[in-house]
Amino acid sequence: MSPRNGECFPAWVRSRADNAGPTAHQTRSPSRRSRVVQTAAASVAAAPRRAPRPRADALRNRERIIAAAREMFVEYGAERPLDEIARRAGVGNATIYRHFADRAELITSVVLSVMDRVSAQAETAAAEETDPFDALRRFVHAAADERIGALCPMLSNTFDQDHAELNAARERLERDVEGLMARARAAGRLRDDVAVGDLMVALSQLTRPLPGTPCPNIDQFVHRHLQLFLDGLQAPARSELPGSAATLDDLRTS
Secondary structure: OOHHHHOOOOHHHHHHHHHHHHHHHHHHHHHHHHHHHHHHHHHHHHOOOOOOOOOHHHHHHHHHHHHHHHHHHHHHOOOOOHHHHHHHHOOOHHHHHHHOOOHHHHHHHHHHHHHHHHHHHHHHHHHHOOOHHHHHHHHHHHHHOOOHHHHHHHHHHHOOOOOHHHHHHHHHHHHHHHHHHHHHHHOOOEOOOOOHHHHHHHHHHHOOOOOOOOOOOHHHHHHHHHHHHHHHHEOOOOOOOOOOOOOHHHHHHO
């Protein structure tokens, strides 16, 4: 056996092969196959196991908790007891803590859910409306139904500048809304001196609950006042706006 071939195996294998004479390959081959099998088995054993996917009922419970929390945060604020949220969601208290470590994590999940829904509404309006300003109008009224003004205090108090998911959701929302506004502006339907921040401020202010007892019929007034606001956005502008157009970055730093 040549030294080059012998170097492929440990010394004890080479010794057995040298003593085996012409049938040495019959001794080497099973040993080599055995080591390959052992190595493969060790690799499989060492490979990290994937986390099991949540069950369908667990996912449904999580979505029910987020929906119930959003409703109660809008109606009563973010300090509503978690057991009341669990009761509205139709789950036990322990179920909330299986999905969310604390109130802050639940609030973040609610904000992410709302931002994703609002972004989806902007994308749907852009895809389905042929008139650019009609697309913007449809989005504004749909976003108002999410009552984002009621959630803004939670967002400002808990927003983590380093939270990757929150940042990604905010960037997606800003990109989608700016896309709607850019189309309407290019078509000559939207005045030139407004930006995403101006639109979001108006949405926030018009959908924020009034101090005191919740007003159950506020939605009819919200959409009425939103239409007045939208009329003011249309070009040509009838007056010059004070200050400069606001971006979402302006809102965070003001």
